[in-house]
Amino acid sequence: xxxxxxxxxxxxxxxxxxxxxxxxxxxxxxxxxxxxxxxxxxxxxxxxxxxxxxxxxxxxxxxxxxxxxxxxxxxxxxxxxxxxxxxxxxxxxxxxxxxxxxxxxxxxxxxxxxxxxxxxxxxxxxxxxxxxxxxxxxxxxxxxxxxxxxxxxxxxxxxxxxxxxxxxxxxxxxxxxxxxxxxxxxxxxxxxxxxxxxxxxxxxxxxxxxxxxxxxxxxxxxxxxxxxxxxxxxxxxxxxxxxxxxxxxxxxxxxxxxxxxxxxxxxxxxxxxxxxxxxxxxxxxxxxxxxxxxxxxxxxxxxxxxxxxxxxxxx
Numbered sequence: 001x002x003x004x005x006x007x008x009x010x011x012x013x014x015x016x017x018x019x020x021x022x023x024x025x026x027x028x029x030x031x032x033x034x035x036x037x038x039x040x041x042x043x044x045x046x047x048x049x050x051x052x053x054x055x056x057x058x059x060x061x062x063x064x065x066x067x068x069x070x071x072x073x074x075x076x077x078x079x080x081x082x083x084x085x086x087x088x089x090x091x092x093x094x095x096x097x098x099x100x101x102x103x104x105x106x107x108x109x110x111x112x113x114x115x116x117x118x119x120x121x122x123x124x125x126x127x128x129x130x131x132x133x134x135x136x137x138x139x140x141x142x143x144x145x146x147x148x149x150x151x152x153x154x155x156x157x158x159x160x161x162x163x164x165x166x167x168x169x170x171x172x173x174x175x176x177x178x179x180x181x182x183x184x185x186x187x188x189x190x191x192x193x194x195x196x197x198x199x200x201x202x203x204x205x206x207x208x209x210x211x212x213x214x215x216x217x218x219x220x221x222x223x224x225x226x227x228x229x230x231x232x233x234x235x236x237x238x239x240x241x242x243x244x245x246x247x248x249x250x251x252x253x254x255x256x257x258x259x260x261x262x263x264x265x266x267x268x269x270x271x272x273x274x275x276x277x278x279x280x281x282x283x284x285x286x287x288x289x290x291x292x293x294x295x296x297x298x299x300x301x302x303x304x305x306x307x308x309x310x311x312x313x314x315x
Contacts, residue, residue, distance in 0.1 A: 006129075006131060006132045007056060007130045007131075008056055008057060008058050008082070008130050008131045008132065009050060009055035009056050009057060009132050009275055010047060010050045010055060010056075010057040010058070010131075010132070010133045011058050011127065011128070011130075011131040011133065011134050011135065012043040012044070012046045012047040012057060012058070012059050012060070013059075013061075013118065013123065013135065013140060013150055013153065014042065014060075014061065014115070014118070014136045014137050014139060014140025014141075014146070014150070015042065015043060015061065015095060015137070015139055015140055016039075016041045016043070016044040016059065016061035016062075016063055016072050016073075016076065016086065016115065017040050017041040017072070017094065017095040017096060017110075017115055018037055018038070018039070018040060018068050018071070018072060018094060018096045018097070019037070019039070019040030019041075019096075019097050019099055020035040020036070020037055020038075020096060020097070020099065021035060021036055021038055021099045021100075021260055022034070022035055022099065022100045028100060028107050029098060029099075029100050029107045029109060035098065038299065038300065039071075039075040039300075040099075040261075041095075041115070041139075042137045042139060042140075042169060042263070042264050043059065043061065043135065043136060043137055043140060044059055044061065044072075044076060044081075045261050045264035045265075046135055046167075046264050046267060047059040047079075047081045048076065048079040048081055049264055049265055049268030049269075049290070050268050050271065050272065051079055051080040052079070052080075052268075052301055052302070052303060052305045053268060053272045053290075053305050053307045053310075054304075054307060055272060056082070057080075057081050057082065058081065058083075058084075058085055058127075058131075059076055059081050059083065059085065059086060060118060060122050060123060061085075061086045061087075061115070061118065062086070062087050062088070062114045062115060062116075062117040062118050062122075062146075063086065063087075063088055063089070063094045063095075063115075064088065064089055064090075064093040064094035064095075064113060064114040065088045065089065065090045068094040068096065069088060069093075069094040069114070072094065073086055079303070085122055085127070087117075087118075087119075087122060088114075089114045089117045092113040092114040092117055093113045093114060094113065094114050094115075095110065095111065095112050095113050095114055095115040096110075096111050097109070097110045097111070098111075099260060108173075110174060116140075116143035116144065116145070116146045117145065117146065118140070118145065118149050118150065119149055120149040120152060120153065122149070123149060123150075123152075123153035123156075125156060128156055128160040128162055129160050129161075131157065131160075132162065132275060133162065133163050133164075133165055134153070134154060134163070134164050134165065135165045135166065136150050136154070136165075136166055136167075136188075137166065137167045137168075137169050138166070138167070138181065138185065138201075139169055139171070139174055139175075141175075141181075141184050141185070141188065142174050142175035142181070147184060150188075151184065151187050151188055154188055154191045155190075155191055157191070163192075163194065164188070164191040164192060164193040164194070165193055165194040165195070165196075165267075165271065166188060166189070166193050166194075166195055166196070167196045167263065167264070167267055168196065168197040168201055168205065169198075169201055170185075170204050170205040172204055178205070178207065181205065182205075185205075185222070186222045189219065189222040189223040189224050190222070190223040192223055192224075192225050193223065193225065194224070194226045194227075194228075194271075194274070195219055195224045195227045195228065196230065196266070196270070197215070197219070197227070197229055198229075198230045198231075198232070199229070199230070199231055199232060202215050212237050215227075215229060216239040216243055217243060220242050226238065226239070226240045226280050227239045227240070228267075228270060228280075228283075228284055228287070230263065230266060231251070232251070233253075234250070234251045235248065235249045235250045235252075235288065236248075236249045236284050236287070237249070238280045238281055245280070247280060247281035247284065249281065251288075254295060255296060256296070257296055258294070258295065259295060261294055261300070262291045262294045262295050263291070264294075265287075265290045265291045265293065265294035265301065266287040266288065266290060266291035267287060268290055269283075269286040269288070269289060269290025269291065269310050270283045270284060270286060270287035270290075271283075272286065272307055272310065273285075273286035273287070273310065273311070276307070278311075278314075282314050285311075285313045285314055286307075286310035286311060286314075288313070289309065289310040289311075289312065289313060290310055
């Protein structure tokens, strides 16, 4: 558990973008006809989900000087997240992502612009000193200048007593240079990060399927302190104490309505339980409960979520 008090439970750093999500279920964007606009971006979703659970969260991001950027900033502010660290870039438009609606891993195309314009000036030591958890994603790390700014800030965050975390949501369409991705990820994990990674992320990052044992061993060697490998309908596997302790959380049968944002919901539940001092296994149970709320509804989660609901399934 991170010592309190620090003003921000979570400082989330990375992409704030507009998701245009297919209105009807389709396996590919080729077959998608109608789309609805939502506030998106994994770090932004993490901040809003943490706020829904009663945590104080702040977002460091960059949007364009356009109507979509203004819409996104307003949405984040209305969710209760601190927005003073969101900057506007006058030379780049706001990033958008077009996403299919599916029961499995969605098809998507990203049109990237302002999201990667995060600068070190947005991440001063004074802000890190106010933070319990410093969080980012592979998406955010995939381009400069954000890449260097975030890795540097993660190391300073660790020195300032923050716990560093990452959603290792690697996708080759976002980060084509896989070798560079491994180098940057290794550098980031050296700060002793908590890691969430899915089976799909693993296959994309390695270029082929891997055994859970191999993945957990590799990530612990890179410096990860707690690793949560999510297994879709089969639940999750949590590893800590350099792999000496592992907990398997079985999946629960549910009727899936919308998978978009489920991973962000999971990690918000996990980290909230972590801040509340629960064991890694129970943190994973809390994450699964939060993900279930998202998977069984279309669109965003309710404005407020009682965190005690996440702890119902604790053994």
